[in-house]
Amino acid sequence: MELFIGFDIGGTNLKLGLFDEKLKLLDKDNVANPAGLTAEWLVEHAFQSANTMLTRNGYKLSDLKAAGVGCPGTIDMKNGIIIASPNLPFKQTPLRQMLSTKLGCPCIVENDANAAAWGEYAAGAAKDINDMVFLTLGTGIGGGIISDGMMVRGHSGQAGELGHMIVYPKGRRRCNCGQYGCAEVYASASHTANRANDRLKQGVPQTTLNDVYREKGQVTSKDVFDHAKKGDPFATEIVDGTAEALGLLCINITHFTEPQCVILAGGMIAAGDYLLKKIKEQFKKYVWTMQEQTLDVRFATLGEDAGIYGAGDLAIRQKEQS
Amino acid sequence: MELFIGFDIGGTNLKLGLFDEKLKLLDKDNVANPAGLTAEWLVEHAFQSANTMLTRNGYKLSDLKAAGVGCPGTIDMKNGIIIASPNLPFKQTPLRQMLSTKLGCPCIVENDANAAAWGEYAAGAAKDINDMVFLTLGTGIGGGIISDGMMVRGHSGQAGELGHMIVYPKGRRRCNCGQYGCAEVYASASHTANRANDRLKQGVPQTTLNDVYREKGQVTSKDVFDHAKKGDPFATEIVDGTAEALGLLCINITHFTEPQCVILAGGMIAAGDYLLKKIKEQFKKYVWTMQEQTLDVRFATLGEDAGIYGAGDLAIRQKEQS
DSSP states (O other): OOEEEEEEEOSSEEEEEEEETTOOEEEEEEEEOOSSOOHHHHHHHHHHHHHHHHHHTTOOGGGEEEEEEEESSEEETTTTEEEEOTTSSOEEEOHHHHHHHHHTSOEEEEEHHHHHHHHHHHHSTTTTOSSEEEEEESSSEEEEEEETTEEOOOTTSOTTOGGGSBSOTTOOOBOTTSOBSBTHHHHSHHHHHHHHHHHHHHOOSSOTHHHHHHHHSSOOHHHHHHHHHTTOHHHHHHHHHHHHHHHHHHHHHHHHTOOSEEEEESGGGGGTHHHHHHHHHHHHHHSOSSSOOOOOEEEOSSGGGHHHHHHHHHHHHTTTOO | OOEEEEEEEOSSEEEEEEEETTOOEEEEEEEEOOSSOOHHHHHHHHHHHHHHHHHHTTOOGGGEEEEEEEESSEEETTTTEEEEOTTSSOEEEOHHHHHHHHHTSOEEEEEHHHHHHHHHHHHSTTTTOSSEEEEEESSSEEEEEEETTEEOOOTTSOTTOGGGSBSOTTOOOBOTTSOBSBTHHHHSHHHHHHHHHHHHHHOOSSOTHHHHHHHHSSOOHHHHHHHHHTTOHHHHHHHHHHHHHHHHHHHHHHHHTOOSEEEEESGGGGGTHHHHHHHHHHHHHHSOSSSOOOOOEEEOSSGGGHHHHHHHHHHHHTTTOO
């Protein structure tokens, strides 16, 4: 049996999974990052975590054939360098080489959203599908594009910023990125809550969300979906706004790389089939009519493990690289 | 020397080019399609045109190593079947096999917009560039996407319908496809003229385009650009509308596959640097500000020959297939 490790580096935690050559998950872990994080510290941390995991499964470091890493930020894939990362101490950091030296095996470094997309493609909701687009609906909207079994990375590794596609150019909501009308600023979990809170603050006469707002000082996207499902008109209006932006985003995705399916991940998918149905309604409302167009939109199935699966699979596929 | 032919099948004409193995164009032709076109007729027509071209260059059919074909419509690439084509008598037509049998060499069939994109990638404006998006600004807006040197075809060959990306979801202009707010219905050459004509019909008090409109009954996109360049405020407003839709489209393209450059082709590029400057201005107006984002947008250089170059290059690359 050949062994591979997939790392998923986050701002606060490091996740890792141990895989065999068929991407069977043998063990996994989720460890808090050390304080005063530096790039060297993080590599040491990954090394020790991997060592611990290997040891407790009866293996040693030299059994490792390759490792994959999902990491937030802009990545020079060719050279395995993290050019910049929003929440991590990486700047022009040769992470692939550092980790490869430490672990004594070939490593591959990938953007975290791409790694998660690849995980769903390799072992999750898009298994057996060659063309897919992955969207995470969380604080923002992240994306990953796989076309004919190939990760679309873009000229400088910044493809798949699908949350920043402008769906409402005349929209008044401004995104943190500086643009107006980004899909993210209407349809991410945080911004769904924001849109509700902005209106509740102004005073919406009749909505069951007022009680929650008064009690907690704000509502969450889960509150919005819960109340919409119970038929509250205001909550439904907010959800319809989210679904419209996602439906439009899916139309543009369809006309762009024409994936077989769109996979949704992130906290908001807890809203379940209600959300899927709403998105499909909005898709159908706006999409062209020359031919029957249906949207195959599904929920991710790997949850928090998508990143380690993706990184693990990339390690398996690229074990010959170093 | 090895010989290859690239065909570009259109609704009224068949273009073909004879290439060597380094994609050097040896000869080209543009012949009218025969009347009462059937799929068999078109294959016979292509065969005879190829034969004529080979003969006049001192070669014979058996010297041909492979042929490529750009063809409008939806194509099953795996099986070389034209599923449907808007202006040609193809329906579930096994064009690759028919042409391959007739010419006695392997053939490859590709969507015409993709073939043109591939031509610019292989021998034109995007030579030496691996990530590009191609837009033709004509009656409609066609597109082709190349990512990391790979043609993005989509799940069923319908990727790159970039003219139907919705840029104004609340827009009142309806596209022929049935959608409202498509990029095409604002920014194609025909629709640039349409937007001007609609307003001129209603009566625009002060514009130098009124004379043209009265004389010819309508204005063309060329008229609009010509008058805008001379400073006419109404013509400038129409051009700005075109540039805004293209700028927004380019922003969404940037966030999607992040190409190194966007290549513009089609009749409207005759407007020259004035058009490029306007698009860049609009791109800059709407794009995010977290990092310096500039748009490398260029004009196609192969003109009408892009399709035969693309088909020829695909033939060279895939000569082993049949």
